[in-house]
Amino acid sequence: MVKQKRVTSYDVAREAGVSQSAVSRVFRPGFSVSKKTREKVLKTANAMGYRPNAIARMLITQQSGMVAVIISSRANENYPEVLSQLNKNLSEKNKKVLLFTLDDSAGLDDVMEQIWTFQVDGVIALAAHFDHTNLEQFANHNVPVVLYNRHAPEANANSVCCNHDKGIKQLVDKLIETKHKSFLILSGPEDSDVANERREVAIDKLKYYGIADVPVIYGDYNYHDARHSFSQWAKDNPLPDAVIAANDIMAIGVIDEARENLNLSTPEDLSVVGFDGVLAASLFNYQITTVKQPLEQLTKAAVDMLLERIENPDSSPESRVLSGTFIEGQSVKPRTR
Amino acid sequence: MVKQKRVTSYDVAREAGVSQSAVSRVFRPGFSVSKKTREKVLKTANAMGYRPNAIARMLITQQSGMVAVIISSRANENYPEVLSQLNKNLSEKNKKVLLFTLDDSAGLDDVMEQIWTFQVDGVIALAAHFDHTNLEQFANHNVPVVLYNRHAPEANANSVCCNHDKGIKQLVDKLIETKHKSFLILSGPEDSDVANERREVAIDKLKYYGIADVPVIYGDYNYHDARHSFSQWAKDNPLPDAVIAANDIMAIGVIDEARENLNLSTPEDLSVVGFDGVLAASLFNYQITTVKQPLEQLTKAAVDMLLERIENPDSSPESRVLSGTFIEGQSVKPRTR
DNA sequence: ATTAATAATGACTTCGAATGCAAAAATTAT
DNA sequence: ATAATTTTTGCATTCGAAGTCATTATTAAT
Known part of the structure; x- marks a missing residue:
């Protein structure tokens, strides 16, 4: 006692x-x-x-040994794994993860205040959409930032990103090869940079193949949104040959909605492609044709870059783009007509 | 510049x-x-x-304002949500989350060292299996601990836990009601307390109904393990009427393995129940009969208890048990024979 | 108006480790 | 053995905010 x-x-x-x-x-x-x-x-x-005492040490050395990881609360199926990987990689370099979740962009100012306050050594931002001003503030406070899965070569920050561009093109190529003629794009939310990139690339690539005016619907990257959006759209629109979903979970949502409420099977009546390569996409009953993100490499790169920047603050910003793996599933079937 | x-x-x-x-x-x-x-x-x-400056403040006030959240790296589908909820609840109380992942029990000592070092205000432990000695150490260092999803009324620590006992009983009752006669238990890993509890309760309840010597196989809470274990077992054992899986993901693994390699459909040839109530379990093609954990309440309770303990260190340890929701899916079919 | 009670303020110390600097000790060179 | 060099060591200061205590300003009471 x-x-x-x-x-x-x-x-x-x-x-x-x-x-x-x-x-x-x-x-x-x-x-x-x-x-x-x-x-x-x-x-x-x-x-x-x-x-x-780590706290006393932080105070005198002006180095907290902590890295802020900012996650938008928008559930992305990959995050748990990403987070765990980041944590593992950072632990190995003797950095601790201080976690911040971001409900909406309104909270960003608050998060930034806290970040100054905690004197974190650096920031890894998952899917939070920082604008120029935000990045400048980080720079002014000498806090290195790595943007995860956001391609931002123009910004004064490091970034690591899956090659969405290439991945989407592979998926579109596949659908064209297999003679699909009409398409529907199920995009992620409009305030997500990744969602916008994936959508625009798909549109461009389809245009390249002579297919214009592809309809676009939106969903918040989750299953129920996907089902809802798709069913709303299907009510008064002709069925496309293929749906290009912004991620696997939404692809699954489309497949389920088609099956349950429209009595359509995938891939017989409708082809669907996704993105990410999450576990659910590989389940026997779905087997989505998708592009798997190279998570381990992405997280490792993010951590390496951040540490490099911490040790050498004046090194110039770098942007790494890693290709995903095309996975041929069972959710696409060649059209004959 | x-x-x-x-x-x-x-x-x-x-x-x-x-x-x-x-x-x-x-x-x-x-x-x-x-x-x-x-x-x-x-x-x-x-x-x-x-x-x-938060660091200086921590030093003088002897309060870091940080809570260590310890996550075992064993992938549990619920964790991302749990983590995000915990973070949200803690943020509201002005506490930050400092993240620790635990690869195996070997790393625990190291984690504990770090925890002293960082002077965290408290600890929330997800699925890390602390023994008596560990808990004593925390007590000695005056660090309040809340065990998440581990029922430990005997220990000198707070705990919050889903009522696995009750949930498993509901599932077994359902299977008995629907005239299932032979069973197979697919347990989680032997070093997981939750897994052990779920398994033992299932065994006991079946024994209560006069069914003894129920075979048990093991898997590491994940899809591929489940498939592998089940296929190995199915090689030289008669097919049971029902499989009681330790969690939804493993239930899905069993269903997929049965379908793909044994040419058996669920629930026609084989009933399967899970536990957790994760998204994948609710997908149209699976619709597992399961028990959904009350995540929000669990996390809220965990945070409330921890803060109570931080403010009032001498309050006696409390143990809260919350019931899950039984979800009737499509993975169980009444047997006629 | 004078005293009593209360509120606001600043000087100074504290938290615990890190580090520049000068002194002391150990090592090497002559 | 002495000087020159290098390695160890301890003193004193620093990091930045919080809080104790005595002092001063303000308000309330008589």
Whole structure:
């Protein structure tokens, strides 16, 4: 029942008969301490259960050792894995993850305030849409930023991004090859950069093949939205040959809505393609034709870039684009007519 | 290109013609400052872009304002949502989430060291299996702990837990009602407390109905493990009427394996029940009969309990158990024979 | 108007580790 | 053995806000 008092470096120093500086140096890698004192200090420190206080260290070194990871609350099926990977990669570099979720863009100012306050060493932003002003603010505060899955070569920030462009083109090519003639695009939300990119690339590529005025409907990247949007649209529009969904979950939503309420099977009556390569897309009953994002490489690249930038703040912004893997599923069937 | 120097409370004080203490008090809620000084300070602070330094504050107040959330890397489909909910609830109480992932129990010591180091205000542990010693250590360091989804009334820690017991019983009852006679249990990993509880309750309940020696196979809570375990088992064992899977994803794995490689349909040839109520379980092509965990309530309870404990460290440990919702899907069909 | 009570303020210390600097000790060179 | 060099060491200061305490300004009471 003893109110355990924290053991400080002074306590250890007194006990070991050395100065506080000596204790400090023992726990700082790469500082010169004689073997004798090192051992002496280590022994008493262990005996007393001493651990350096990270907070005090942060204050004096001006480095928190924490990286802010900002996640928009828009559920993306990949995030859990991305988050876990980021955390793993960052842990290996002795950085901790401080988590921020962003409900809407309104909250961004608040998040930024907090970020200054916590003196994080850097920021990895998943799907939060920062504008120029935001990025400038980060730059002014000397906080390096890596944008995850947002291609922003023009901005003064590092970014790592899956090659949505290429992936969408592969999917469209596939649909054209298999003689699909009419299309519907189920885009992600309009305030998502990734969604906009995927949609525009699809439109452009279809136009390239001579198919213009492709109808577009929207959904918030989730299953129920997809079902709802698609059923609304299907009410008073002719059925397309193929639906190009912004992600796998929405592709599944379309397939289910078609099956349950329109009595249409995929791929017999309707081809559907997705994007991301999440687990659900690979389930036997769906097997979506999609493009799998290279998550491990993306997260690893994000962390590497951030650390590079932290260590070398004046290195120029870099933008990495990694290609996904085209996965041929069972959700596309060649059209004969 | 100006190396922006941090603005401190001293800077603001000087500029506003007051003392540093005054500035500090303005930014501390509930401290007495005259309206005049408050306004003066706020104005200059804003003009200078001053934000109190959280690190310095932590050091002096001995409160980091951070809560460690420990997640085992074992992918649980619920975690992303749990994490996001926890973060949301904690943010509202002005706590930040510091994320720790735990690869295996070996890493626990390291995580605990870090936790002391960061002086977190409390810990929420998802699925990490702490033993008595661990919990004692937390107690010794005066770090309140809430165990999430682990029923531990004996331990000196708070816990919040879905009523797995009741849920499993409902599922078994359903299977018995519908005249299932032979069973197979697909348990989660043996080192997971939740998995063990779900398995044992199922075994007990079946025994209560006079069904003993129910075979048990194992899987690591994931799809591919489930498929593999089930196919191995099916090779040289008679098919059961029903499979009781430890979670929805494994239930889906069983259904897919049965369909793809054993040419069996669910529920015609094989009934399957899951647990959790994840999105995938509700997809049209699966519609698993399952029990949905009350995630929002669980996370809210976890946060409430933790904060209560932080504010009132001597309150006695509490254990809350919340019931899930039984969801009747299409994966169970009454047997006639 | 004078005293009593209350509110506001600033000087100074504190939290715990890191580090520049000068002094001391250990090592090497002569 | 002495000087020159290098390595260790400890003192004192720093990081930035919070809070204690004594002092001063303000308000209320008589």
